[in-house]
Amino acid sequence: MSSKNFFLKKELPISKLFPKENFTKTQRIKNIKPLDKAQNGDLTFYDLKKYQNLANKTKASFCITTKNLSLDLPKKIKIILVNNVLIELARITKLIYPLADIDYPDLSLKPISKLKLQAVKFGNNVLIGKNVKIGKNSIIGSNTIIEQNVKIGNACIIGSGVIIKNSLIENKVVIQDNCKIGQKGFGFIPMDKQNIKFPHIGKVIIKSNVEIASGCTIDRGSIDDTVIGENTYLDNQVHVAHNVQIGDNCMIAGQVGFAGSSKLGNNVSIGGQAGISGHLKIGNNVKIGGGSGVIKDIESNEIVMGYPAVPLKEFLKNKKDKNGNR
Amino acid sequence: MSSKNFFLKKELPISKLFPKENFTKTQRIKNIKPLDKAQNGDLTFYDLKKYQNLANKTKASFCITTKNLSLDLPKKIKIILVNNVLIELARITKLIYPLADIDYPDLSLKPISKLKLQAVKFGNNVLIGKNVKIGKNSIIGSNTIIEQNVKIGNACIIGSGVIIKNSLIENKVVIQDNCKIGQKGFGFIPMDKQNIKFPHIGKVIIKSNVEIASGCTIDRGSIDDTVIGENTYLDNQVHVAHNVQIGDNCMIAGQVGFAGSSKLGNNVSIGGQAGISGHLKIGNNVKIGGGSGVIKDIESNEIVMGYPAVPLKEFLKNKKDKNGNR
Amino acid sequence: MSSKNFFLKKELPISKLFPKENFTKTQRIKNIKPLDKAQNGDLTFYDLKKYQNLANKTKASFCITTKNLSLDLPKKIKIILVNNVLIELARITKLIYPLADIDYPDLSLKPISKLKLQAVKFGNNVLIGKNVKIGKNSIIGSNTIIEQNVKIGNACIIGSGVIIKNSLIENKVVIQDNCKIGQKGFGFIPMDKQNIKFPHIGKVIIKSNVEIASGCTIDRGSIDDTVIGENTYLDNQVHVAHNVQIGDNCMIAGQVGFAGSSKLGNNVSIGGQAGISGHLKIGNNVKIGGGSGVIKDIESNEIVMGYPAVPLKEFLKNKKDKNGNR
Numbered sequence: 001m002s003s004k005n006f007f008l009k010k011e012l013p014i015s016k017l018f019p020k021e022n023f024t025k026t027q028r029i030k031n032i033k034p035l036d037k038a039q040n041g042d043l044t045f046y047d048l049k050k051y052q053n054l055a056n057k058t059k060a061s062f063c064i065t066t067k068n069l070s071l072d073l074p075k076k077i078k079i080i081l082v083n084n085v086l087i088e089l090a091r092i093t094k095l096i097y098p099l100a101d102i103d104y105p106d107l108s109l110k111p112i113s114k115l116k117l118q119a120v121k122f123g124n125n126v127l128i129g130k131n132v133k134i135g136k137n138s139i140i141g142s143n144t145i146i147e148q149n150v151k152i153g154n155a156c157i158i159g160s161g162v163i164i165k166n167s168l169i170e171n172k173v174v175i176q177d178n179c180k181i182g183q184k185g186f187g188f189i190p191m192d193k194q195n196i197k198f199p200h201i202g203k204v205i206i207k208s209n210v211e212i213a214s215g216c217t218i219d220r221g222s223i224d225d226t227v228i229g230e231n232t233y234l235d236n237q238v239h240v241a242h243n244v245q246i247g248d249n250c251m252i253a254g255q256v257g258f259a260g261s262s263k264l265g266n267n268v269s270i271g272g273q274a275g276i277s278g279h280l281k282i283g284n285n286v287k288i289g290g291g292s293g294v295i296k297d298i299e300s301n302e303i304v305m306g307y308p309a310v311p312l313k314e315f316l317k318n319k320k321d322k323n324g325n326r
Numbered sequence: 327m328s329s330k331n332f333f334l335k336k337e338l339p340i341s342k343l344f345p346k347e348n349f350t351k352t353q354r355i356k357n358i359k360p361l362d363k364a365q366n367g368d369l370t371f372y373d374l375k376k377y378q379n380l381a382n383k384t385k386a387s388f389c390i391t392t393k394n395l396s397l398d399l400p401k402k403i404k405i406i407l408v409n410n411v412l413i414e415l416a417r418i419t420k421l422i423y424p425l426a427d428i429d430y431p432d433l434s435l436k437p438i439s440k441l442k443l444q445a446v447k448f449g450n451n452v453l454i455g456k457n458v459k460i461g462k463n464s465i466i467g468s469n470t471i472i473e474q475n476v477k478i479g480n481a482c483i484i485g486s487g488v489i490i491k492n493s494l495i496e497n498k499v500v501i502q503d504n505c506k507i508g509q510k511g512f513g514f515i516p517m518d519k520q521n522i523k524f525p526h527i528g529k530v531i532i533k534s535n536v537e538i539a540s541g542c543t544i545d546r547g548s549i550d551d552t553v554i555g556e557n558t559y560l561d562n563q564v565h566v567a568h569n570v571q572i573g574d575n576c577m578i579a580g581q582v583g584f585a586g587s588s589k590l591g592n593n594v595s596i597g598g599q600a601g602i603s604g605h606l607k608i609g610n611n612v613k614i615g616g617g618s619g620v621i622k623d624i625e626s627n628e629i630v631m632g633y634p635a636v637p638l639k640e641f642l643k644n645k646k647d648k649n650g651n652r
Numbered sequence: 653m654s655s656k657n658f659f660l661k662k663e664l665p666i667s668k669l670f671p672k673e674n675f676t677k678t679q680r681i682k683n684i685k686p687l688d689k690a691q692n693g694d695l696t697f698y699d700l701k702k703y704q705n706l707a708n709k710t711k712a713s714f715c716i717t718t719k720n721l722s723l724d725l726p727k728k729i730k731i732i733l734v735n736n737v738l739i740e741l742a743r744i745t746k747l748i749y750p751l752a753d754i755d756y757p758d759l760s761l762k763p764i765s766k767l768k769l770q771a772v773k774f775g776n777n778v779l780i781g782k783n784v785k786i787g788k789n790s791i792i793g794s795n796t797i798i799e800q801n802v803k804i805g806n807a808c809i810i811g812s813g814v815i816i817k818n819s820l821i822e823n824k825v826v827i828q829d830n831c832k833i834g835q836k837g838f839g840f841i842p843m844d845k846q847n848i849k850f851p852h853i854g855k856v857i858i859k860s861n862v863e864i865a866s867g868c869t870i871d872r873g874s875i876d877d878t879v880i881g882e883n884t885y886l887d888n889q890v891h892v893a894h895n896v897q898i899g900d901n902c903m904i905a906g907q908v909g910f911a912g913s914s915k916l917g918n919n920v921s922i923g924g925q926a927g928i929s930g931h932l933k934i935g936n937n938v939k940i941g942g943g944s945g946v947i948k949d950i951e952s953n954e955i956v957m958g959y960p961a962v963p964l965k966e967f968l969k970n971k972k973d974k975n976g977n978r
Contacts, residue, residue: 102809103828105775105793123431124453127776127794141431142453142471145794145812157428159509160471160489163812163829176429177489177506180829180866183811186887192901194861194883209520214506214543217866217888217906231519235512236543236565237583239888239906239924249518254543254565255583255601257889257907257924259942272565272583273601273619275907275925275943290585291601291619291633293925293943307633307943307959308971319634449757450779467757468779468797483754485835486797486815502755503815503832535846540832540869557845561838562869562891563909575844580869580891581909581927598891598909599927599945616911617927617945617959633959645960 005031006149006166007100007201014062017092018080029062032093032201034224043092045223046073047085050279064088086198087189093199093223100199103184106147106165112140123160135171150182153208166220167204170230174211181206185219185226185242185260198222200242207232207248216240222260229266241278253290265300274309289315331357332475332492333426333527340388343418344406355388358419358527360550369418371549372399373411376605390414412524413515419525419549426525429510432473432491438466449486461497476508479534492546493530496556500537507532511545511552511568511586524548526568533558533574542566548586555592567604579616591626600635615641657683658801658818659752659853666714669744670732681714684745684853686876695744697875698725699737702931716740738850739841745851745875752851755836758799758817764792775812787823802834805860818872819856822882826863833858837871837878837894837912850874852894859884859900868892874912881918893930905942917952926961941967 015023030041035051038044038060046055046065055063055072063073064080073079082088094101109127119136126140129148134140138152141160146152150164153171158164162175166182175181187198202221207230212218218240220226226240229248234240239257246252247266256270259278268282271290276282283300293307303312310318341349356367361377364370364386372381372391381389381398389399390406399405408414420427435453445462452466455474460466464478467486472478476490479497484490488501492508501507513524528547533556538544544566546552552566555574560566565583572578573592582596585604594608597616602608609626619633629638636644667675682693687703690696690712698707698717707715707724714730715722722731734740746753761779772786775794784798787806792798796810799817804810808821811829818834827833839850854873859882864870870892872878878892881900886892891909898904899918908922911930920934923942928934935952945959955964962970 102826103811104809105791105812107773107775107791109776109794111776121433123433124435124437125451125777125795139431139433142435143451143469143795143813157430159429160431161469161487161813174428176509178504178830180888183828183866186865186885186905188863188885190901190903192883195863195885195901197863211514211521211523213512214509214545215541215867219866219888231517231521233512233514233521235567236506236545237563237889241887241906249516249521251516253512253585254567255581255907259905259924272585272603273599273925277924277942290603290621295942447759449759450761450763451777465757465759468761469777469795483756485755486757487795487813500754502835504830537840537847537849539838540835540871541867557843557847559838559840559847561893562832562871563889575842575847577842579838579911580893581907598911598929599925616929616947 005201006203007097007199010096010098012095017095021080029096032089032096032223033060035060035063037224045085045089046070047089048279064092084189087196089223090189090196090198093201097199097201100201101184101197103165106145108148109145141177147182159214166202167206169206170208170210172209173206175206176212176214176236178214179212179216179218181212181216181218182220183217185222187222187242187260202226202243204228210234213238213254224261235272247284331527332529333423333525336422336424338421343421347406355422358415358422358549359386361386361389363550371411371415372396373415374605390418410515413522415549416515416522416524419527423525423527426527427510427523429491432471434474435471467503473508485540492528493532495532496534496536498535499532501532502538502540502562504540505538505542505544507538507542507544508546509543511548513548513568513586528552528569530554536560539564539580550587561598573610657853658855659749659851662748662750664747669747673732681748684741684748684875685712687712687715689876697737697741698722699741700931716744736841739848741875742841742848742850745853749851749853752853753836753849755817758797760800761797793829799834811866818854819858821858822860822862824861825858827858828864828866828888830866831864831868831870833864833868833870834872835869837874839874839894839912854878854895856880862886865890865906876913887924899936 014027015025029043033042035054035058042060043062044060062078106129108130112122112126120134121139123142127145134152135154138156140158144162147165152169156173159177161178164181182204184200189196200222202225205227209231211233213236216238219242221243224243227245232250234252235254237255241260243261244258245263249267251269253272255273258276262280264282265284267285270288274292277295281297285301287303289305292309294309305315340353341351355369359368361380361384368386369388370386388404432455434456438448438452447465449468453471460478461480464482466484470488473491478495482499484501485503487504490507508530510526515522526548528551531553535557537559539562542564545568547569550569553571558576560578561580563581567586569587570584571589575593577595579598581599584602588606590608591610593611596614600618603621607623611627613629615631618635620635631641666679667677681695685694687706687710694712695714696712716732758781760782764774764778771788773791779797781800786804790808792810793812796814804821805823808825813830816833834856836852841848852874854877857879861883863885865888868890871894873895876895879897884902886904887906889907893912895913896910897915901919903921905924907925910928914932916934917936919937922940926944929947933949937953939955941957944961946961957967
């Protein structure tokens, strides 16, 4: 299921993609994948030292990276050396997936009356793209849009005014009114006059028993996927950026925001309006106080609070010291 | 008006609801209500010591509580002792109101052209549920959904793309584009694999002259109601959780978030992005600075700021001390 | 382009507007404009000492102000002295623009099938108001509403469920799903029982190559305009209040909020969930850390962080001192 691809893919020989490199004409890239998910035939990229462990073990056949970082990669991988990994990755991804850098509205949408989806109940004015699959006993509210190739499982309740694209949704998922799921994330390369838009070829995976309250935005992954784990609940107006992976049984309160690519374990609870910076690793059973700003990795079982977030004991100690100053 | 009930109610004898208790077969529960609103014949619940004053005076006939807390209740009330009040309350509420724990989209919605609502102006594609009432000189914008039994007063201006359910709205209320009002709140009992969804049988009451800006979410009450007082204004993207009660003449700036069940007095002003924790009591004429995190009750006429919020003088003092350290 | 007016204007002689002043009957107000944009024949207002420099140089013919502030105005301007500038300004603006203080839904909207807009692609159920202009090669997603007189340039991609009013949008702009652009801002004069709603006669101007992610709200200006500069990118759920002016090449991360009337330079980057208070001036090349609360002007090239935001060095120093206290 998770290998499904939502974007038009051009079959270009690798010699055309990297004309300066010494590739045989017929060789092709199977897929573009992150270090830990790439397989034989895939292109990957390595741009941050913090992913050294994944770089050591990647099974990709090709990797875009810098000279310094290239030393961490397996010997048999074909390395493409560049000065700026993300610019080159954006260029190549755009060549292979030319329609993934802007969210072109799905013009294949049709009113539900013209389609046949059995054992699914629909409100009014529901619009469904081609090749959408919806499982039995699911209900889709009025004015909701489900774009092409989206798959929704059994017994899901999707509210009104919801927009879903580039997503795979498992069973018994509840999505309340007006959520936006699967749109492009905030990824681009800043340039004067006209930024380079980073193609987002990933998707959103929402596992069984998840509940997502009103007005949330869940961006799809750029190269990787965005994942919400089983039985995790999100409150209203939560913002989940691209590539974020949230574990099972988590509780995310209202207006929490995630920057991109952070990974959370299971049983994590996050209080309202907390913010989680990008590329962090949060362990299992972590509790993050409301309004906190998390800027460092958190070990399992920790309780943190504050801006920037520190272990709860430290937060209370600092507060006491501050008052003691008076 | 405020006793209106939006959810299908099953008439079950109390002996079936609590088979282990010694109830006569024919006895019935009139309603499920919070301590202070329950009347003779109603079931209530008591789970937090901070509501002791309300427990002392409740007029309910039945109360779910724990052994320790039960001592605070009036003598003549029939007590149902449990280990976990909210689990038992969820179980009973789900038996009586079987459709209140998930926001099933209203499939009774119909395009406005088939209905007759005089002296009301409608945009395009408005969808209205059965038994909706809208007062004269009100205007409802395009693509707006008003679900069954909602009541809207006179001279209200409801924008486009708005979704209203389980709500009673008084006169001269302005609700701007894309607000979501009356959906289920973030209430559940965490369980491994599959949380217990807490039924929300309350509603949203919006009093006269209120203005609510774009993209706000106002959850309905769980057992109690969510209330926005007269002439109170909310800016864009405000999140009001279940059971919150905001007084009259308040000003709530953009992106403010309320956790559940807090009660605000009149003339309260709250700066942008502030967060208010759950179950707090905020007095009259309170001013809360932008970005503050309020985690304690606030007396009337206080000005607070900071994270956590403290009286303004203390906030400024602390800031000065910090700078003095250098 | 920027002088376009979206609101019905009544042609009232100035003697009717200010009956207590000594105006000749036939004199008229050309327009109501802020100090720096008013021209000969226009009415302006001056209510905050911090705009003294603009007051000195205003070309307006009439100005509402207080006795103290009036000394800063050019000699030949006709001064209307009042106790409360904003109350008087609201009164006059409401007389001239009687429909600008509430967002009355546009009842001129029509399904796109009845209109002719060539070289534009539309999804389903798009609604367009009278006199809307959309440039060639633009695409408009399903369920999107574009109200009367809005102008959208060439090669713009507008997502689904978007609502745009009172706005001028240049070329190659991307607006993702469910943004709300051009609605009235949070401006009113607090009054017991019934606030005075401040008319918003400004608009939103979005320059070329801008990208705005899902669920953002951008309020139109009150007297001035709200402006998003060229090639500036906004992430999901950003709130931009009335009269805010953002420069070119800025990056605004998720859930950032702006209070009214602040002006940002070019190349400013703001981290997620940061808040910017009202009436501030932020220079060029400024970096504002995620979660910060900015309450003072920031010079060009500064990096700030914290709540309230201070220069990064100071923030780190304070953090160290705090830890050193232990």
